[in-house]
Amino acid sequence: GAVVSQHPSWVICKSGTSVKIECRSLDFQATTMFWYRQFPKQSLMLMATSNEGSKATYEQGVEKDKFLINHASLTLSTLTVTSAHPEDSSFYICSARDRDGLNYGYTFGSGTRLTVV
Amino acid sequence: TQLLEQSPQFLSIQEGENLTVYCNSSSVFSSLQWYRQEPGEGPVLLVTVVTGGEVKKLKRLTFQFGDARKDSSLHITAAQPGDTGLYLCAGGSYNTDKLIFGTGTRLQVFP
Numbered sequence: 555g556a557v558v559s560q561h562p563s564w565v566i567c568k569s570g571t572s573v574k575i576e577c578r579s580l581d582f583q584a585t586t587m588f589w590y591r592q593f594p595k596q597s598l599m600l601m602a603t604s605n606e607g608s609k610a611t612y613e614q615g616v617e618k619d620k621f622l623i624n625h626a627s628l629t630l631s632t633l634t635v636t637s638a639h640p641e642d643s644s645f646y647i648c649s650a651r652d653r654d655g656l657n658y659g660y661t662f663g664s665g666t667r668l669t670v671v
Numbered sequence: 672t673q674l675l676e677q678s679p680q681f682l683s684i685q686e687g688e689n690l691t692v693y694c695n696s697s698s699v700f701s702s703l704q705w706y707r708q709e710p711g712e713g714p715v716l717l718v719t720v721v722t723g724g725e726v727k728k729l730k731r732l733t734f735q736f737g738d739a740r741k742d743s744s745l746h747i748t749a750a751q752p753g754d755t756g757l758y759l760c761a762g763g764s765y766n767t768d769k770l771i772f773g774t775g776t777r778l779q780v781f782p
Contacts, residue, residue, distance in 0.1 A: 560713070586768045597759060597775040598714070603768065647713050651768055660704065660761075660770055662713035 556582050556652045560663025567638055567670055575633045575666045577648030583628040584650035589621070592645040592665075604631040638670045674698070675762055675773035683779045684750055692745045692776045694760035702763035703736050703743045704770070707756045714759055717745075750780045 557580040567573050577587055585606045590598040602623050603611045610623035620642075622634040631650075635642050649662040675696045684690055694703070702721045706714035718727050720736035720743065727734045731754075733746040743760055760773040 558713075588768075588770065590772075595777065598772040600769060600771065645711075649713075649770070660716065662706075662715070664713045665711065667711065 556650075556661040558648065558650050558661045558663045560648050560666055562666060563664060564667040565669070567668070569639055569670055570637055572634055572636045573638055573668060575635075575646055575648070575668075577631045577633070577650070577663050579629045579650045579652070579661075582650075582652040584631075584652065585628060587625060587631040587648055587650045589623060589631075589633050590647045590649070592647060594645075598647060601633075635668065638668070640670045643668055643670045675760055675771060677758075677760060677773040677776045679776060680774065681777050681779075683781070686751055686780055686782050687749050688780075690747050690750055690778070692747075692758055692760075692778075694743045694745075694773050696741050696762065698762070699740045699765075700762035701740075701765045703740070704761045704763070705734055705743070705745055706759045706761060708759060709756050747778075750778075752780045752782050754778060755780050 559578045559580055561576045565573055587604040589601045591601050592598050600613050601616045604623045604625040606625045606628050612618045625631040645665050645667050647665045649660050651660050675694055678693045702719055704719045705717040707717055708714040718729055718734045723738045723740045725736045731748045735744045758776045761770045
């Protein structure tokens with residue numbers, strides 16, 4: 555079945571630094587990938603839709619200059635948290651849609667736990 | 672904005688009991704998916720329903736999509752400790768590829 559690899563699985567960074575999270579579709583091409591944020595004991599909140607070869611579409615209230623998304627190829631999207639602060643600490647999850655897959659094809663990565671100290 | 676409200680928010684039951692989780696919205700969805708998520712991991716798809724009134728069974732789990740495609744339910748028969756986790760419904764849009772998640776139901780099944 556479709557597999558989405560997310561890396562790193564966890565990262566600790568100092569306040570003010572930037573962190574890049576990668577999301578790869580391993581065995582299918584994904585023209586669209588999605589980035590979610592999840593706070594402890596809460597549901598997933600859609601941050602942005604990442605489109606291959608074009609600018610990402612951000613949800614209302616999400617700072618595009620804070621959360622930079624690049625989707626340079628059909629199998630890779632990256633989320634960069636710039637000038638991270640403790641309030642950016644969260645669990646970030648990506649997903650990709652395999653249009654040719656079964657069950658409407660949304661596959662999720664295993665998530666990245668970001669801790670900003 | 673499409674919102675999906677799940678109820679109950681928390682559920683703590685003994686092994687062997689039955690339970691139902693509800694997912695409601697005022698919006699119409701093209702499809703409705705149910706996921707289970709373990710701590711520190713991504714959500715794992717349980718089922719997708721696409722037709723109003725559709726019922727799908729997955730062993731002890733029964734999923735139903737409302738006739739109007741605005742709501743869904745998940746029923747678990749004879750719950751087991753392995754069913755413990757966060758259950759999430761998610762609705763697909765007719766116009767975009769977006770998947771909007773419900774508020775979540777945290778289930779704890781005690782042996």
